[in-house]
Ligand SMILES: [Zn+2]
């Protein structure tokens with residue numbers, strides 16, 4: 607027989623979980639108390655995770671429109687920074703969403719980024735995604 611540390615009831619040793627680390631070979635809490643304790647722990651744990659999740663979604667909630675605007679503003683700021691063509695392409699690709707098909711013929715791909723007025727501006731509105739043949743045709747103008 608053993609007295610439970612938690613509920614102070616004297617119970618059979620079979621009412622305690624075995625614990626090799628302890629001199630008497632069983633836990634100081636009876637099984638009933640251990641269950642209550644575990645349940646409580648799980649509930650606290652659950653709440654902790656729920657809070658953590660809520661915070662995660664809050665932190666990662668991206669306002670897409672605002673995000674695009676910020677990118678565009680950032681790109682505009684750099685417009686006089688003397689970027690290389692590939693550097694400009696890289697920035698436009700970050701900002702401008704790539705369509706499924708060529709924005710001129712709506713038939714072909716793969717798509718290439720083309721500067722509409724050959725300005726090589728960092729303004730995404732100055733760029734268009736074209737297929738190879740439309741790109742060549744536009745460059746001839
Ligand atoms: Zn107990």
Ligand SMILES: [Zn+2]
Pocket residue numbers: 708709710711712713714736737738739740741
């Ligand atoms: Zn095309």
